Amino acid sequence: MISRRKFIQFGAIAIAVPTKLLANITTKKFNFKSPVLNTGVRNGNKVVFDLTIKSGWKQFFNDIKTPTWGISQDFLGQTLQVNPDDEVHFAIKNTLKETTTIHWHGAKLPAKADGGPHQPIKPNTTWNTNFKIIQPPATLWYHAHQMHKTGEHVYKGLAGMMIIKDNHKDLPSDYGVDDLPIIIQDRDFDKRGFMRYISGMRDRMMGKTGSVILVNGVVKTKLKAKKSLLRLRLLNGSNAKIYNLSFKGGESFHIIGSDGGLLEKPILTNKLTLAPAERIEILVQVAGKNLQLIHTSSSGGTGMMGSMMSRSDNSNIMQIDGSKAKTSNKKIPKNLSIHTKFDKVDKTREFNLEMKMGPMAMLGNAFTINGKAMDINVLNEIVQAGSVEIWKIRNSSMMPHPFHIHNVQFKIIKRFGKIAGAELGFKDVVLIHPNEVVEVIMKFPDYSDKNSPYMYHCHILEHEDGGMMGQFVVI
Ligand code: C2O
Ligand code: CU
Numbered sequence: 001m002i003s004r005r006k007f008i009q010f011g012a013i014a015i016a017v018p019t020k021l022l023a024n025i026t027t028k029k030f031n032f033k034s035p036v037l038n039t040g041v042r043n044g045n046k047v048v049f050d051l052t053i054k055s056g057w058k059q060f061f062n063d064i065k066t067p068t069w070g071i072s073q074d075f076l077g078q079t080l081q082v083n084p085d086d087e088v089h090f091a092i093k094n095t096l097k098e099t100t101t102i103h104w105h106g107a108k109l110p111a112k113a114d115g116g117p118h119q120p121i122k123p124n125t126t127w128n129t130n131f132k133i134i135q136p137p138a139t140l141w142y143h144a145h146q147m148h149k150t151g152e153h154v155y156k157g158l159a160g161m162m163i164i165k166d167n168h169k170d171l172p173s174d175y176g177v178d179d180l181p182i183i184i185q186d187r188d189f190d191k192r193g194f195m196r197y198i199s200g201m202r203d204r205m206m207g208k209t210g211s212v213i214l215v216n217g218v219v220k221t222k223l224k225a226k227k228s229l230l231r232l233r234l235l236n237g238s239n240a241k242i243y244n245l246s247f248k249g250g251e252s253f254h255i256i257g258s259d260g261g262l263l264e265k266p267i268l269t270n271k272l273t274l275a276p277a278e279r280i281e282i283l284v285q286v287a288g289k290n291l292q293l294i295h296t297s298s299s300g301g302t303g304m305m306g307s308m309m310s311r312s313d314n315s316n317i318m319q320i321d322g323s324k325a326k327t328s329n330k331k332i333p334k335n336l337s338i339h340t341k342f343d344k345v346d347k348t349r350e351f352n353l354e355m356k357m358g359p360m361a362m363l364g365n366a367f368t369i370n371g372k373a374m375d376i377n378v379l380n381e382i383v384q385a386g387s388v389e390i391w392k393i394r395n396s397s398m399m400p401h402p403f404h405i406h407n408v409q410f411k412i413i414k415r416f417g418k419i420a421g422a423e424l425g426f427k428d429v430v431l432i433h434p435n436e437v438v439e440v441i442m443k444f445p446d447y448s449d450k451n452s453p454y455m456y457h458c459h460i461l462e463h464e465d466g467g468m469m470g471q472f473v474v475i
């Protein structure tokens with residue numbers, strides 16, 4: 001039986017709002033922090049990373065310690081940096097009391113090294129894996145991918161950035177100085193200051209969102225710019241939230257990179273959308289400016305879903321003070337990279353994303369692809385190594401889904417409306433709106449392994465955990 005005292009505690013936690021905690025934050029100081037840069041132990045092209053998955057304590061709010069998880073640090077992971085053609089080796093020790101995994105999101109790699117649900121790292125064991133970097137420079141990331149637990153594990157902190165470094169002479173490249181990781185996440189806190197994960201049906205259906213914005217694990221982020229031209233590697237590391245980003249006042253900037261790496265040419269714009277797991281790199285001139293990066297909620301649709309989704313959640317992401325920025329010798333390049341074209345199509349597949357609502361969802365299998373919920377014992381697709389495929393992905397549900405495919409970088413070839421901005425580049429996640437059909441084209445790497453599947457899934461982590469995921473092998 002639940003004691004009265006316990007009950008009261010629970011009730012209080014359930015209705016607590018973090019306003020007090022937030023008021024408690026000092027806003028005067030520059031608190032922006034880049035995660036520690038880890039370049040591994042190098043011997044020629046061979047780079048070795050020793051990482052530890054651990055629990056810890058992190059001070060998000062003054063005088064309050066919050067229990068967290070992290071990778072070789074208390075919350076989130078170090079930034080791992082490698083070069084094209086490197087042979088990267090990992091020894092990842094799990095010191096938690098439960099099984100998890102580490103997946104290399106965006107990497108082209110053998111299925112055994114993928115780090116999805118088929119590569120569990122049990123408590124007190126070490127996962128040794130390795131793969132060669134066979135793709136162009138890009139901002140990738142890594143995160144937990146344990147079956148049915150991805151949402152919870154990432155929320156607690158099992159995520160970090162992985163950079164494949166470029167040597168473009170014009171681009172800012174001094175990590176933490178003018179080349180900055182910006183991991184955007186949202187969290188809910190109870191009044192003790194502990195992170196609060198799913199607290200009801202709405203979180204499970206819409207995905208877990210929170211009212212506190214973190215940038216690299218810091219609340220109310222303020223950055224003191226050291227250089228006049230900054231490269232921001234934006235990563236949406238949130239479980240479910242889609243950000244519509246711009247600078248207050250409409251300051252323009254250049255998009256230079258997408259999930260798969262550099263675009264062909266910089267694109268001048270003043271806003272962008274960043275869905276869960278997407279990365280967009282931008283260049284912004286900050287000298288003498290005081291910039292506020294903001295999220296503006298888009299107007300939701302109509303009906304029940306519309307009202308559930310259109311909760312106004314305009315928020316500040318971070319502030320950039322450019323008043324002391326020194327003149328940079330870097331500039332906005334004319335050309336960034338050359339993209340290889342696809343010269344054939346071997347096969348076309350169709351996928352349909354479905355979601356049951358309300359009482360129907362209670363009957364089970366609320367989230368499916370082509371009518372099936374993810375089953376670790378069922379193989380959904382078989383792909384030929386080296387083949388070029390078009391995947392037509394339809395969203396038959398009433399909310400948008402960021403669809404992700406492991407082991408590839410694709411190009412979007414068809415969607416409702418114009419393909420623009422970062423969507424002109426290589427991608428591994430694409431946001432698919434209700435009733436939309438998006439077509440993507442990709443070439444599967446030459447790795448084959450009939451026994452180890454890769455995943456494709458919605459990157460709203462509660463949808464992934466709920467079954468909106470499938471498996472393919474490459475043979
Ligand atoms: Cu970022 Cu299958 O995940
Ligand atoms: Cu992935």
Ligand code: CU
Nearest residue numbers: 401458460463
């Ligand atoms: Cu989804």
